[in-house]
Amino acid sequence: MKFKEIKNNIFYCGLNDCEREIFDELIPLEHGTSYNSYLVKGSEKVAIIDTMYPPKTEEYLKNLDENGVDRIDYIIANHGEQDHSGSIPALLKKYPDAVVVTNAKVKDNIKEMLLVDEEKIKVINNNEELSLGDKTLRFIIAPGVHWPDTMFTYFVEDNIICTCDFLGAHYTFEDIFADDSKELEHSAKRYYAEIMMPFRTMCKKYTQMLKDLKPEMILPSHGPVYKNPEFILDLYADWSADEGKNLVTMPYVSMYGSTESMIDYMKEKLEAKGISVHKFDIVRGDLGDLAMDLVDATTIVLGSSMVLTGPHPAAFNIAYLAGILRPKAKIATFVGSYGWGGNLFGKLSEQLSGLKLDVIEPLLVKGKPKEEDYKKLDEIAEQIYEKHKALNLI
Numbered sequence: 247m248k249f250k251e252i253k254n255n256i257f258y259c260g261l262n263d264c265e266r267e268i269f270d271e272l273i274p275l276e277h278g279t280s281y282n283s284y285l286v287k288g289s290e291k292v293a294i295i296d297t298m299y300p301p302k303t304e305e306y307l308k309n310l311d312e313n314g315v316d317r318i319d320y321i322i323a324n325h326g327e328q329d330h331s332g333s334i335p336a337l338l339k340k341y342p343d344a345v346v347v348t349n350a351k352v353k354d355n356i357k358e359m360l361l362v363d364e365e366k367i368k369v370i371n372n373n374e375e376l377s378l379g380d381k382t383l384r385f386i387i388a389p390g391v392h393w394p395d396t397m398f399t400y401f402v403e404d405n406i407i408c409t410c411d412f413l414g415a416h417y418t419f420e421d422i423f424a425d426d427s428k429e430l431e432h433s434a435k436r437y438y439a440e441i442m443m444p445f446r447t448m449c450k451k452y453t454q455m456l457k458d459l460k461p462e463m464i465l466p467s468h469g470p471v472y473k474n475p476e477f478i479l480d481l482y483a484d485w486s487a488d489e490g491k492n493l494v495t496m497p498y499v500s501m502y503g504s505t506e507s508m509i510d511y512m513k514e515k516l517e518a519k520g521i522s523v524h525k526f527d528i529v530r531g532d533l534g535d536l537a538m539d540l541v542d543a544t545t546i547v548l549g550s551s552m553v554l555t556g557p558h559p560a561a562f563n564i565a566y567l568a569g570i571l572r573p574k575a576k577i578a579t580f581v582g583s584y585g586w587g588g589n590l591f592g593k594l595s596e597q598l599s600g601l602k603l604d605v606i607e608p609l610l611v612k613g614k615p616k617e618e619d620y621k622k623l624d625e626i627a628e629q630i631y632e633k634h635k636a637l638n639l640i
Protein backbone atom coordinates (compact mmCIF):
# COMPACT_ATOMS: atom_id res chain seq x y z
CA MET A 247 0.00 0.00 0.00
CA LYS A 248 1.41 3.36 -1.05
CA PHE A 249 1.52 5.87 1.78
CA LYS A 250 -0.74 8.89 1.34
CA GLU A 251 0.77 12.32 1.85
CA ILE A 252 -1.20 14.52 4.21
CA LYS A 253 0.95 17.60 3.77
CA ASN A 254 4.59 18.52 3.17
CA ASN A 255 6.34 15.16 3.90
CA ILE A 256 3.78 14.06 6.51
CA PHE A 257 2.34 10.69 5.46
CA TYR A 258 -0.44 8.40 6.62
CA CYS A 259 0.98 4.92 7.19
CA GLY A 260 -1.82 3.37 9.23
CA LEU A 261 -4.13 0.47 8.43
CA ASN A 262 -7.83 -0.26 8.29
CA ASP A 263 -9.18 -3.29 10.14
CA CYS A 264 -12.54 -3.88 8.46
CA GLU A 265 -12.97 -7.36 9.89
CA ARG A 266 -12.61 -6.54 13.58
CA GLU A 267 -15.99 -6.89 15.28
CA ILE A 268 -15.26 -6.02 18.92
CA PHE A 269 -12.77 -3.70 20.59
CA ASP A 270 -11.16 -4.45 23.95
CA GLU A 271 -13.48 -7.47 24.21
CA LEU A 272 -16.16 -4.93 25.15
CA ILE A 273 -17.15 -2.51 22.39
CA PRO A 274 -18.96 -3.80 19.25
CA LEU A 275 -17.59 -2.21 16.07
CA GLU A 276 -20.14 -1.17 13.45
CA HIS A 277 -17.53 -0.29 10.81
CA GLY A 278 -14.38 -2.00 12.04
CA THR A 279 -11.66 0.46 12.99
CA SER A 280 -8.39 1.99 11.83
CA TYR A 281 -5.04 2.16 13.59
CA ASN A 282 -3.43 5.40 12.52
CA SER A 283 0.31 5.89 12.27
CA TYR A 284 2.04 8.89 10.73
CA LEU A 285 5.46 9.12 9.06
CA VAL A 286 7.20 12.50 9.24
CA LYS A 287 10.24 13.16 7.07
CA GLY A 288 12.28 16.13 8.25
CA SER A 289 15.34 17.49 6.47
CA GLU A 290 17.58 15.79 9.04
CA LYS A 291 15.55 13.18 10.94
CA VAL A 292 12.61 10.83 10.33
CA ALA A 293 9.93 10.08 12.91
CA ILE A 294 6.92 7.80 13.21
CA ILE A 295 4.02 9.03 15.33
CA ASP A 296 2.35 6.02 16.99
CA THR A 297 2.71 2.50 15.63
CA MET A 298 0.34 -0.42 15.15
CA TYR A 299 -1.97 -2.98 16.77
CA PRO A 300 0.13 -6.15 17.25
CA PRO A 301 -1.86 -8.50 14.94
CA LYS A 302 -1.26 -6.00 12.11
CA THR A 303 2.49 -5.63 12.72
CA GLU A 304 3.63 -7.85 9.84
CA GLU A 305 1.49 -5.94 7.33
CA TYR A 306 2.66 -2.66 8.83
CA LEU A 307 6.35 -3.53 8.46
CA LYS A 308 5.78 -4.78 4.92
CA ASN A 309 4.25 -1.42 4.00
CA LEU A 310 7.25 0.42 5.43
CA ASP A 311 9.51 -1.69 3.19
CA GLU A 312 7.35 -1.18 0.12
CA ASN A 313 7.42 2.59 0.67
CA GLY A 314 11.19 2.65 0.96
CA VAL A 315 11.41 3.57 4.64
CA ASP A 316 14.97 2.49 5.38
CA ARG A 317 15.50 4.73 8.40
CA ILE A 318 13.57 5.76 11.49
CA ASP A 319 15.27 8.02 14.01
CA TYR A 320 12.40 8.55 16.45
CA ILE A 321 9.34 6.52 17.38
CA ILE A 322 6.89 8.89 19.08
CA ALA A 323 4.59 7.06 21.51
CA ASN A 324 1.60 9.24 22.36
CA HIS A 325 -0.01 6.51 24.48
CA GLY A 326 1.01 3.14 25.89
CA GLU A 327 -2.07 1.12 24.96
CA GLN A 328 -1.13 -1.58 22.48
CA ASP A 329 -3.42 -0.60 19.61
CA HIS A 330 -1.00 2.36 19.30
CA SER A 331 2.26 1.14 20.78
CA GLY A 332 2.11 -2.57 20.02
CA SER A 333 4.60 -2.58 17.14
CA ILE A 334 7.33 -0.65 18.99
CA PRO A 335 9.42 -3.78 19.73
CA ALA A 336 9.28 -4.85 16.07
CA LEU A 337 10.24 -1.34 14.88
CA LEU A 338 13.19 -1.22 17.27
CA LYS A 339 14.36 -4.54 15.89
CA LYS A 340 13.96 -3.35 12.30
CA TYR A 341 15.51 0.09 12.97
CA PRO A 342 18.02 -0.56 15.78
CA ASP A 343 19.23 3.05 15.91
CA ALA A 344 15.72 4.38 16.57
CA VAL A 345 14.82 5.95 19.92
CA VAL A 346 11.36 5.91 21.49
CA VAL A 347 10.33 9.43 22.50
CA THR A 348 7.54 9.71 25.03
CA ASN A 349 6.52 10.93 28.48
CA ALA A 350 7.33 9.28 31.80
CA LYS A 351 3.95 7.54 32.20
CA VAL A 352 4.06 5.98 28.74
CA LYS A 353 7.62 4.91 29.43
CA ASP A 354 6.46 2.98 32.50
CA ASN A 355 3.62 1.38 30.55
CA ILE A 356 5.62 0.22 27.53
CA LYS A 357 8.38 -1.13 29.78
CA GLU A 358 5.80 -3.30 31.56
CA MET A 359 3.43 -4.11 28.69
CA LEU A 360 5.91 -4.48 25.83
CA LEU A 361 9.20 -5.09 27.66
CA VAL A 362 10.86 -2.17 25.86
CA ASP A 363 14.41 -1.60 27.10
CA GLU A 364 14.60 1.55 29.22
CA GLU A 365 17.81 2.55 27.46
CA LYS A 366 15.87 2.90 24.18
CA ILE A 367 13.44 5.46 25.63
CA LYS A 368 13.91 9.24 25.72
CA VAL A 369 11.56 10.92 28.20
CA ILE A 370 10.20 14.37 27.38
CA ASN A 371 8.24 16.91 29.40
CA ASN A 372 5.19 19.00 28.60
CA ASN A 373 5.81 21.49 25.76
CA GLU A 374 9.29 20.10 25.12
CA GLU A 375 10.31 20.19 21.46
CA LEU A 376 12.24 17.84 19.18
CA SER A 377 13.83 18.96 15.92
CA LEU A 378 13.73 16.92 12.73
CA GLY A 379 15.59 19.68 10.87
CA ASP A 380 12.98 21.71 9.02
CA LYS A 381 10.21 20.30 11.21
CA THR A 382 9.71 20.71 14.94
CA LEU A 383 7.62 18.37 17.08
CA ARG A 384 6.13 19.81 20.26
CA PHE A 385 4.73 17.43 22.85
CA ILE A 386 1.62 18.37 24.81
CA ILE A 387 0.92 16.08 27.75
CA ALA A 388 -2.86 15.59 27.90
CA PRO A 389 -3.76 13.15 30.69
CA GLY A 390 -7.33 11.95 30.91
CA VAL A 391 -8.23 11.65 27.21
CA HIS A 392 -8.41 8.79 27.87
CA TRP A 393 -5.44 7.35 29.83
CA PRO A 394 -3.24 9.13 32.37
CA ASP A 395 -0.31 8.72 29.94
CA THR A 396 -1.86 10.36 26.86
CA MET A 397 -0.05 13.14 25.00
CA PHE A 398 -0.44 15.00 21.70
CA THR A 399 2.26 15.69 19.12
CA TYR A 400 2.11 19.08 17.39
CA PHE A 401 3.94 19.83 14.13
CA VAL A 402 4.90 23.45 14.75
CA GLU A 403 5.73 24.65 11.22
CA ASP A 404 2.79 22.82 9.62
CA ASN A 405 0.22 23.66 12.34
CA ILE A 406 -0.98 20.05 12.46
CA ILE A 407 -1.64 18.04 15.62
CA CYS A 408 -1.83 14.31 16.38
CA THR A 409 -4.37 13.88 19.17
CA CYS A 410 -4.04 10.14 19.82
CA ASP A 411 -7.39 8.62 20.91
CA PHE A 412 -8.92 12.06 21.51
CA LEU A 413 -11.35 13.07 18.73
CA GLY A 414 -11.17 9.62 17.15
CA ALA A 415 -13.78 7.29 15.67
CA HIS A 416 -13.94 3.55 15.12
CA TYR A 417 -14.33 3.98 11.37
CA THR A 418 -12.67 2.64 8.23
CA PHE A 419 -12.11 4.62 5.05
CA GLU A 420 -10.53 4.78 1.60
CA ASP A 421 -9.95 8.54 1.60
CA ILE A 422 -7.87 9.43 4.67
CA PHE A 423 -9.60 12.82 4.91
CA ALA A 424 -12.91 13.10 6.79
CA ASP A 425 -16.04 13.70 4.72
CA ASP A 426 -17.86 15.40 7.64
CA SER A 427 -20.82 13.08 7.01
CA LYS A 428 -23.64 12.06 9.32
CA GLU A 429 -22.26 8.52 9.27
CA LEU A 430 -18.89 9.74 10.54
CA GLU A 431 -20.62 11.94 13.14
CA HIS A 432 -22.52 8.86 14.37
CA SER A 433 -19.32 6.83 14.71
CA ALA A 434 -17.49 9.69 16.43
CA LYS A 435 -20.36 10.14 18.90
CA ARG A 436 -20.46 6.44 19.65
CA TYR A 437 -16.69 6.49 20.21
CA TYR A 438 -17.01 9.50 22.52
CA ALA A 439 -19.88 7.86 24.42
CA GLU A 440 -18.12 4.55 24.98
CA ILE A 441 -14.56 5.75 25.54
CA MET A 442 -14.31 9.47 26.27
CA MET A 443 -17.49 10.31 28.20
CA PRO A 444 -16.07 9.26 31.60
CA PHE A 445 -13.48 12.02 31.05
CA ARG A 446 -15.93 14.68 29.92
CA THR A 447 -14.29 17.46 31.95
CA MET A 448 -10.91 16.79 30.36
CA CYS A 449 -12.51 16.53 26.92
CA LYS A 450 -14.05 19.94 27.45
CA LYS A 451 -10.66 21.37 28.48
CA TYR A 452 -8.74 20.02 25.48
CA THR A 453 -11.49 20.83 23.02
CA GLN A 454 -11.18 24.49 24.01
CA MET A 455 -7.38 24.28 23.92
CA LEU A 456 -7.51 23.04 20.32
CA LYS A 457 -10.08 25.66 19.34
CA ASP A 458 -7.65 28.28 20.64
CA LEU A 459 -4.72 26.65 18.83
CA LYS A 460 -6.62 26.64 15.51
CA PRO A 461 -4.74 23.74 13.88
CA GLU A 462 -4.95 23.35 10.14
CA MET A 463 -5.60 19.62 10.53
CA ILE A 464 -6.28 17.12 13.33
CA LEU A 465 -4.76 13.64 13.03
CA PRO A 466 -6.40 11.20 15.49
CA SER A 467 -5.30 7.61 16.14
CA HIS A 468 -8.60 6.09 14.97
CA GLY A 469 -10.73 7.33 12.11
CA PRO A 470 -10.01 9.82 9.32
CA VAL A 471 -7.91 13.00 9.30
CA TYR A 472 -9.88 16.19 9.89
CA LYS A 473 -9.01 18.84 7.29
CA ASN A 474 -11.88 20.83 8.80
CA PRO A 475 -11.10 20.65 12.54
CA GLU A 476 -14.19 22.67 13.46
CA PHE A 477 -16.38 19.74 12.43
CA ILE A 478 -15.16 17.47 15.24
CA LEU A 479 -14.35 20.26 17.72
CA ASP A 480 -17.87 21.68 17.54
CA LEU A 481 -19.31 18.21 18.12
CA TYR A 482 -17.05 17.66 21.14
CA ALA A 483 -17.95 21.09 22.52
CA ASP A 484 -21.61 20.03 22.43
CA TRP A 485 -21.09 16.51 23.80
CA SER A 486 -18.82 17.62 26.64
CA ALA A 487 -20.94 20.62 27.68
CA ASP A 488 -22.35 20.61 31.20
CA GLU A 489 -25.97 20.96 30.09
CA GLY A 490 -27.99 18.04 28.77
CA LYS A 491 -30.85 18.18 26.30
CA ASN A 492 -34.61 17.86 26.74
CA LEU A 493 -34.26 14.10 26.61
CA VAL A 494 -35.27 11.22 28.87
CA THR A 495 -33.63 7.86 28.23
CA MET A 496 -35.55 4.81 29.42
CA PRO A 497 -33.51 1.60 29.54
CA TYR A 498 -35.61 -1.28 30.80
CA VAL A 499 -35.90 -5.06 31.13
CA SER A 500 -39.33 -6.60 31.58
CA MET A 501 -39.80 -10.33 32.15
CA TYR A 502 -43.61 -10.48 31.96
CA GLY A 503 -44.52 -7.09 30.52
CA SER A 504 -45.41 -5.20 33.70
CA THR A 505 -42.32 -3.00 33.79
CA GLU A 506 -42.55 -2.32 30.06
CA SER A 507 -46.18 -1.24 30.44
CA MET A 508 -45.07 1.38 32.99
CA ILE A 509 -42.23 2.53 30.72
CA ASP A 510 -44.65 2.86 27.78
CA TYR A 511 -47.15 4.80 29.88
CA MET A 512 -44.51 7.25 31.08
CA LYS A 513 -43.09 7.66 27.57
CA GLU A 514 -46.53 8.68 26.28
CA LYS A 515 -47.08 11.11 29.16
CA LEU A 516 -43.65 12.74 28.83
CA GLU A 517 -43.89 13.12 25.05
CA ALA A 518 -47.28 14.79 25.51
CA LYS A 519 -45.48 17.35 27.69
CA GLY A 520 -42.95 18.12 24.94
CA ILE A 521 -40.08 15.95 26.21
CA SER A 522 -38.13 13.67 23.87
CA VAL A 523 -38.03 10.09 25.11
CA HIS A 524 -35.83 7.21 23.95
CA LYS A 525 -37.05 3.79 25.08
CA PHE A 526 -34.31 1.17 25.18
CA ASP A 527 -34.70 -2.61 25.53
CA ILE A 528 -31.62 -3.58 27.54
CA VAL A 529 -31.69 -7.25 26.55
CA ARG A 530 -32.16 -6.82 22.80
CA GLY A 531 -30.67 -3.39 22.19
CA ASP A 532 -27.14 -2.30 21.30
CA LEU A 533 -25.48 -0.82 24.39
CA GLY A 534 -23.60 1.60 22.14
CA ASP A 535 -26.93 3.21 21.25
CA LEU A 536 -27.75 3.63 24.93
CA ALA A 537 -24.31 5.13 25.57
CA MET A 538 -25.01 7.71 22.85
CA ASP A 539 -28.33 8.52 24.53
CA LEU A 540 -26.46 9.11 27.77
CA VAL A 541 -24.30 11.75 26.06
CA ASP A 542 -27.38 14.00 25.79
CA ALA A 543 -29.97 12.81 28.30
CA THR A 544 -30.88 14.97 31.28
CA THR A 545 -33.02 12.24 32.89
CA ILE A 546 -32.64 8.48 33.24
CA VAL A 547 -35.67 6.30 33.99
CA LEU A 548 -34.42 2.76 34.64
CA GLY A 549 -36.98 -0.03 34.57
CA SER A 550 -36.35 -3.51 35.94
CA SER A 551 -38.04 -6.73 36.88
CA MET A 552 -37.01 -8.50 40.07
CA VAL A 553 -34.92 -11.67 39.78
CA LEU A 554 -34.95 -13.63 43.02
CA THR A 555 -34.43 -10.84 45.57
CA GLY A 556 -32.65 -8.22 43.45
CA PRO A 557 -32.70 -6.40 40.12
CA HIS A 558 -32.49 -8.27 36.86
CA PRO A 559 -28.76 -8.71 36.06
CA ALA A 560 -29.16 -6.79 32.78
CA ALA A 561 -30.56 -3.78 34.65
CA PHE A 562 -27.78 -4.00 37.25
CA ASN A 563 -25.25 -4.02 34.40
CA ILE A 564 -26.80 -0.88 32.90
CA ALA A 565 -26.68 0.91 36.25
CA TYR A 566 -23.02 -0.11 36.61
CA LEU A 567 -22.16 1.07 33.09
CA ALA A 568 -23.94 4.39 33.59
CA GLY A 569 -22.04 4.84 36.83
CA ILE A 570 -18.64 4.40 35.18
CA LEU A 571 -19.50 6.30 31.98
CA ARG A 572 -20.37 9.34 34.14
CA PRO A 573 -22.89 11.06 31.84
CA LYS A 574 -24.09 14.61 32.41
CA ALA A 575 -27.59 13.45 33.46
CA LYS A 576 -28.98 15.30 36.47
CA ILE A 577 -32.25 13.47 37.26
CA ALA A 578 -33.17 9.81 37.70
CA THR A 579 -35.90 7.50 38.86
CA PHE A 580 -36.76 3.81 38.76
CA VAL A 581 -39.83 1.74 38.02
CA GLY A 582 -40.18 -1.98 38.49
CA SER A 583 -42.28 -5.00 39.25
CA TYR A 584 -41.76 -7.96 41.57
CA GLY A 585 -43.34 -11.28 42.42
CA TRP A 586 -42.42 -12.13 45.99
CA GLY A 587 -40.06 -9.46 47.33
CA GLY A 588 -36.49 -8.27 47.73
CA ASN A 589 -34.39 -5.14 47.23
CA LEU A 590 -34.82 -3.86 43.67
CA PHE A 591 -33.95 -0.19 43.73
CA GLY A 592 -31.37 -0.03 46.50
CA LYS A 593 -28.80 -1.99 44.53
CA LEU A 594 -29.44 0.02 41.38
CA SER A 595 -29.13 3.30 43.29
CA GLU A 596 -25.78 2.24 44.72
CA GLN A 597 -24.33 1.89 41.23
CA LEU A 598 -25.47 5.40 40.27
CA SER A 599 -24.54 7.08 43.54
CA GLY A 600 -21.37 8.64 42.16
CA LEU A 601 -23.37 10.67 39.64
CA LYS A 602 -25.07 12.68 42.42
CA LEU A 603 -28.42 12.56 40.65
CA ASP A 604 -31.61 14.20 41.81
CA VAL A 605 -33.61 10.98 42.38
CA ILE A 606 -37.40 11.13 42.14
CA GLU A 607 -39.16 8.65 44.42
CA PRO A 608 -39.40 5.40 42.39
CA LEU A 609 -42.39 3.15 41.86
CA LEU A 610 -42.33 -0.56 42.69
CA VAL A 611 -45.44 -2.64 42.03
CA LYS A 612 -46.37 -6.25 42.76
CA GLY A 613 -47.35 -7.89 39.50
CA LYS A 614 -49.20 -5.66 37.06
CA PRO A 615 -49.63 -1.90 37.70
CA LYS A 616 -53.06 -0.85 38.99
CA GLU A 617 -55.02 2.38 38.72
CA GLU A 618 -53.27 3.93 41.73
CA ASP A 619 -49.88 3.01 40.22
CA TYR A 620 -50.67 4.85 37.00
CA LYS A 621 -51.57 7.90 39.08
CA LYS A 622 -48.12 7.71 40.68
CA LEU A 623 -46.58 7.47 37.22
CA ASP A 624 -48.48 10.64 36.31
CA GLU A 625 -46.88 12.33 39.32
CA ILE A 626 -43.40 11.14 38.34
CA ALA A 627 -43.89 12.41 34.77
CA GLU A 628 -45.04 15.78 36.12
CA GLN A 629 -41.98 16.03 38.38
CA ILE A 630 -39.67 15.27 35.44
CA TYR A 631 -41.45 17.93 33.39
CA GLU A 632 -41.10 20.54 36.14
CA LYS A 633 -37.42 19.75 36.62
CA HIS A 634 -36.72 20.03 32.87
CA LYS A 635 -38.61 23.30 32.83
CA ALA A 636 -36.54 24.62 35.76
CA LEU A 637 -33.40 23.76 33.77
CA ASN A 638 -34.73 25.83 30.82
CA LEU A 639 -34.94 22.75 28.62
CA ILE A 640 -38.60 23.31 27.77
